[in-house]
Amino acid sequence: MPETVDMLNALVLFTNFVLIPGVTYGSQLALGALGVTLIYAVLRFSNFAHGDIMAFGTMITILVTWWLQSVGVSLGPLPTALLALPFGIAATVLLCLFIDRYVYRYYRSQKSRPVTFVMASLGVMFMVNGLVRFIIGADDQRFFDGERFIIKAREFKKMTGLNEGLAIKTTQGLTVVIALVLVVFVFWFLQRTRSGKAMRAYSDNEDLSLLSGIDPDKVVRTTWIMAAALTAIAGVLYGLDKSFKPFTYFQLLLPIFAAAIVGGIGQPVGAIVGGYVIAFSEMIVTYPYKKFWNYLAPDEWQTSSLLQLLSTEYKFAVSFMILVIVLLVRPTGIFKGKVY
Amino acid sequence: MKKTLIAAALLATASAQTANAEDIKIGVFLGFTGAIESLVADMGPAAQLAIDEVSKSGALLDGSTVTWVRGDTTCTDSAAATASAERLITSDKVHAIVGGDCSGVTTAALQNVAMPNGTVMVSPSATSPALSTIEDNGLFFRTAPSDARQGVIVSDILNEKGIKEIALTYTNNDYGKGLAESIEKNYTESGGTVTINAAHEDGKGDYSSEVAALAAAGGEVLVVAGYIDQGGKAIIQASLDTGAFDTFYLPDGMVGDSLPEALGTDLDGSYGAAPGTDSEGAGIFAEMATAGGFKAGPFTAESYDAAALIMLAMQAAGSSESSKLKEKLMDVANAPGEKILPGELAKGLKILADGGEVDYVGASAVELIGAGESAGNYRQIAIEGGKLVTTGFR
Amino acid sequence: MNNALRATLAFSFMALALVGVGLYQSWALSLTILNLCIISSVMALGVNIQWGYAGLFNIGIMGFAALGGAAAMLVSTPPVANAWAAGGWNILFSAVGLIATIIVATLVYKNIPKGRLRSLAMIVVLVTGYLCTRYFFDPAVSAIESTDSAKTGFLGGLGLPIILSWPVGGLFAAGAAWVIGKVVLGLRSDYLAIATLGISEIVVAMLKNEDWLTRGVKNVNGLPRPVPYELQLQQSEWFTGLVEKLYANSLAGLEGAARSTVLKDALIEASSIFVKLCYAGLFATVLLIILTLCVLALNSPWGRMMRAIRDNETAAEAMGKDVTGRHLQVFILGSAICGIAGAMLTTLDGQLTPTSYIPLRFTFLIWVMVIVGGSGNNLGSILGGFLIWFVWTEAEPAGTWLMTFLTNWMPEGNAVKDHLIQGAQHMRLFLMGFILLLVMRFAPRGILPERHAH
Structure with missing residues (x-):
């Protein structure tokens, strides 16, 4: 039987390297997937430009943050970017409405097939991608300021006397809190408000909702505004926690889609669950359990092997594998998504 | 009488100039776009600085002018690099090439274009050990040391510090992989243990899984064979944040002021080494770079030296043709001869024109060995008080 | 304007552009571009089969091309x-x-x-x-x-002639396509897009990380060629004889050293052009074979059925057609063609460089080719392949030139001016997206629209 200290060490180790990053990453994916799923539920296509629109919103926020920093505005321990966030959201909303007006609306009026929309979103992705790189460049940008940690690893070690440290970054705390607030808001909006109900009605049965006098343009507009806001916030949180780089945002597309589909595309609850499922499977499958095992196992079972199921190079393949398995076993996802 | 003689001599040189002077073109074949565009932004101007210096001096081959032509390697796309090299050699008709930069595209351009056309390539930054043994008809040289050499340096430094166990992570390309293998080989042979040798992909937002794996494997020091403005920095940041590692070894791609600037005093106690010398050359070159409006960043000294060596070899061979100058390139780079520093190219050219010998030292104290690659001088550094300080040379 | 005339005009324009490069830059460069144009067209043909014939949206072209590239290495390198x-x-x-x-x-x-x-x-x-x-x-x-x-x-590989790898590359890609198709075809149309995007990333990750098989990021250099090497040509007697005949005019009246210098330059130039022509011949043969098969297939009952399925899946299904089965067939065929093109590209490069597989270059660019050329029309895809590749290679100098020109009025050293010139390369992306959207909106049928045999 391992000693209590060892068990605590193992627990802290696991929390520090799997649990906390997993919850943070999962929240970021969930917000992204929520945006994808809203667009999908109402407009009925997979928006491939999602990652790059995230990058756009983040870019605007960064530019405003820099400006705020240069005039000396700050939020104390919290990052200044939170002040700049409304500007980022506003710009993203405008961009989305603009794109919808000049790209997607035409195809809606033509009653084009979903795949045409997807293709158009690919074109939008190109353009937004080029635009972002043109304005801010292809390099890494950091825009975090304020207090970096809620708990520092070294301080935790000193405080508890354990071998293993535990660190919680401010951005990790912020991400989880904001994600929670947003999710509650989205559900309240969809269940309780008139616009939200109209959105759900339109999503469930377009013809019937039109008969009952719902203005389709208004529904589409509301959807874009909600999705754009979620997208911008998800992008900024991700950028604050990690770093901003246009190419990274493009690569987020796959886990975000995987999250949305695994949860059941078109289902807000599914998007959130899917986000955490993807994030945790990535962490759990690629984590080497050597140290964890050695804390718990008796002396004669100590190992020098890494005990890693899959090397970290294939991390993103995990989200893909889960996607395939879900499609094979339950094509509609965990929460029975929409399949048109 | 004396005056007449001088006049006659002057007249003779003047007529010689008009007789044999030509317009020599040198290709600057680097990744102006793509993965290492931030480094190339300074490497390009460094090579051009040497070319302009010689051209202005009028000392090369009876007053020939030298101009540079740029070509983009993109660093990764060998098809695009081949097309670009094709343009430089067959359309712009360059006499020799400074480049390429990344090992993959350099090999493609060398084998598909430079060898068939018999054009000399001098790379300032392709460090893959594979290039030491590649079939090149004597056309390929590099002013950057092979990664095989750096592996020895890293192993030596770690052993001197009494480190017994390291974790190793590398950027997933031919540079990172080659260097990591070289470090692992040398360090293991000298009795050390490598607990994990894992890749990281540049340009990702999140490295928590990678750091978790490194932390689980453990080790006294984390060796980060990556790039300072890419995944390498993010790995260090995440390791510090989670308390996975406190001390890091920084190979050449990670040595730069921007790292301690970004991470502050948390990095104190880490150390590393990058190509560099305590020669006067490096200092002179840094001043020239500032005057020329670019940073003396990684591989810029090598770029300057690559261009300088090509032109010195032309002078020694008495011809701007690649087939002739390739025979002389090693001679001008190595002893015996008068030592030539950056900014003294005209002096070197003159000595060669008078039949003398030069030993080009240049900005990176270049010394070519083996199949025409730099022997490699390293500057050892440490991070103290949030600053990069030089602790020695080897 | 009828289609035949349009096609003739468009292809003459392309030929003119390539000749222009030959005259004003160099013939070797022109042939290099031509070879890559042909390979791009083959890829575009593969995508066109999937999208134009059957409406399947594959955004994993990069993965299939990479499988072809791996095949080239595995077949040709000695064990x-x-x-x-x-x-x-x-x-x-x-x-x-x-x-x-x-x-x-x-x-x-x-x-x-x-x-x-x-x-x-x-x-x-x-x-x-x-x-x-x-x-x-x-x-x-x-x-x-x-x-x-x-x-x-x-x-290492099998040490066989590299040309064998082209069909093998096709088989590799077909195998991967079969697996994906089995899983996702029959589900929603955009699931295929996401699945192909995922599989292509995984294929490239395997090429990068499975060093025991592909040498990973250390690349495999010096793959054997299916055509002669320039240096061998330059030393061979028959080629020297040929060059002497071809360059008789410029060699006439020269003696000794002067003659050998001119001859040497001529040999270098001629050998480089000769090798590229050999490649062009091989690639063009493959292109013609695939094109012929495509045209035959499109006009056969099978092709009519495919178009019927594409235009109205429900109706076709009601007629008793096995929609999913046909889709699987066409998806495998198209992917196989992409695999062949990938093997050809690696053959031309002479090395396998896993890091060079990036989605922008291998997936999205090909899509622009298909849409701009005219989806559903085989000749259109070929034209798209030529045109877009040509623009892509020549856009880099053109973009910088344009930005320099546009900012000419700004003072030297102006921050905005520097930023615009530095960022010029990113405009390439923007431009590609813009072209795609414009064509989709205002000329959805592309430059050479699909012919309807009513």
Whole structure:
């Protein structure tokens, strides 16, 4: 039987390297997937430009943050970017409405097939991608300021006397809190408000909702505004926690889609669950359990092997594998998504 | 009488100039776009600085002018690099090439274009050990040391510090992989243990899984064979944040002021080494770079030296043709001869024109060995008080 | 304007552009661009079969091209005897272990009725299989990768002529397409897009990380060529004779050293052009064969059925057509063509560089080619391949030039001006997206629209 200290060490180790990053990453994916799923539920296509629109919103926020920093505005321990966030959201909303007006609306009026929309979103992705790189460049940008940690690893070690440290970054705390607030808001909006109900009605049965006098343009507009806001916030949180780089945002597309589909595309609850499922499977499958095992196992079972199921190079393949398995076993996802 | 003689001599040189002077073109074949565009932004101007210096001096081959032509390697796309090299050699008709930069595209351009056309390539930054043994008809040289050499340096430094166990992570390309293998080989042979040798992909937002794996494997020091403005920095940041590692070894791609600037005093106690010398050359070159409006960043000294060596070899061979100058390139780079520093190219050219010998030292104290690659001088550094300080040379 | 005239005009324009490059830049460069144009067109043809014939949205072209590239390397490089000796048996054992696991798992799945027992049995089989495979695989990999890792460190290939790899590349891609198609075809149309995007990233990740097989990011250089080497040509007598004849005019009246200098330059130029012409001949043959097959297929009853399915799936299904089955067929065929093109590209490069596979260049660019050329029209795809590749290569200098020109009025050293010029390269992306959207909106049928045989 391992000693209590060892068990605590193992627990802290696991929390520090799997649990906390997993919850943070999962929240970021969930917000992204929520945006994808809203667009999908109402407009009925997979928006491939999602990652790059995230990058756009983040870019605007960064530019405003820099400006705020240069005039000396700050939020104390919290990052200044939170002040700049409304500007980022506003710009993203405008961009989305603009794109919808000049790209997607035409195809809606033509009653084009979903795949045409997807293709158009690919074109939008190109353009937004080029635009972002043109304005801010292809390099890494950091825009975090304020207090970096809620708990520092070294301080935790000193405080508890354990071998293993535990660190919680401010951005990790912020991400989880904001994600929670947003999710509650989205559900309240969809269940309780008139616009939200109209959105759900339109999503469930377009013809019937039109008969009952719902203005389709208004529904589409509301959807874009909600999705754009979620997208911008998800992008900024991700950028604050990690770093901003246009190419990274493009690569987020796959886990975000995987999250949305695994949860059941078109289902807000599914998007959130899917986000955490993807994030945790990535962490759990690629984590080497050597140290964890050695804390718990008796002396004669100590190992020098890494005990890693899959090397970290294939991390993103995990989200893909889960996607395939879900499609094979339950094509509609965990929460029975929409399949048109 | 004396005056007449001088006049006659002057007249003779003047007529010689008009007789044999030509317009020599040198290709600057680097990744102006793509993965290492931030480094190339300074490497390009460094090579051009040497070319302009010689051209202005009028000392090369009876007053020939030298101009540079740029070509983009993109660093990764060998098809695009081949097309670009094709343009430089067959359309712009360059006499020799400074480049390429990344090992993959350099090999493609060398084998598909430079060898068939018999054009000399001098790379300032392709460090893959594979290039030491590649079939090149004597056309390929590099002013950057092979990664095989750096592996020895890293192993030596770690052993001197009494480190017994390291974790190793590398950027997933031919540079990172080659260097990591070289470090692992040398360090293991000298009795050390490598607990994990894992890749990281540049340009990702999140490295928590990678750091978790490194932390689980453990080790006294984390060796980060990556790039300072890419995944390498993010790995260090995440390791510090989670308390996975406190001390890091920084190979050449990670040595730069921007790292301690970004991470502050948390990095104190880490150390590393990058190509560099305590020669006067490096200092002179840094001043020239500032005057020329670019940073003396990684591989810029090598770029300057690559261009300088090509032109010195032309002078020694008495011809701007690649087939002739390739025979002389090693001679001008190595002893015996008068030592030539950056900014003294005209002096070197003159000595060669008078039949003398030069030993080009240049900005990176270049010394070519083996199949025409730099022997490699390293500057050892440490991070103290949030600053990069030089602790020695080897 | 009818289609034949349009096509003739468009292709003459392309030919003119290439001749222009030949005259004003160099013939070797013009042929280099031509070769890449042909390869791009083959890829575009493959995508056109999927999208134009059947409306399948594949955004994993990069993965299929990379599989083709891997095939080129695996077929042509000589085997590395030491590496085989070091870990060959263990690799074979682990392969056997993997296959056995799959077979047993399938048997269990089929023979045990659905329930807790089956789930439990499946888990036991899979875990045991995984552990057995890893038991042989891990030591094999480290043994192979440590055999002379700076030069080899991989198993090598079969040492066969590289041209054989083109069909093999097609087979590899077809195999991958079969697996994906089985899983996602028949579900929503955009699931295919996401699945292909995912698989292409995984294929490239494997090429990068499975060093024992592909040497990973260390690249495999010097793949043998299907055509002569320039240096051999320059030294061979028959070629020298040929060049002497061709360049008789410029050699006339020259003697001794002057003659040999001119002859040497002529030899270099001619050998480089000769080699590229050989490649162009090979690639053009492949293009013509594939094009002919495509045209024949499109006009056959099969092609009519495909278009019927594309235009109205429900109706076709009601007529008793096996929509999913046909889709699978067409998806495999199209992917195989992409695989062939990928193998051709690696052959031309003479090396396998896994890091060069980036989605922008290998997936999205090809899509722009298909849409701009005219989806559903084979000639259109070829034209798109030529046009877009030409623009893509020549856009880099043009973009910089344009930005310099546009900012000409700004003072030297102006921050905005510098930023605009530095950022010019990113405009390429923006431009590609813009072209795509414009064509989709205002000329959805492309430059050479699909012909309707009513």
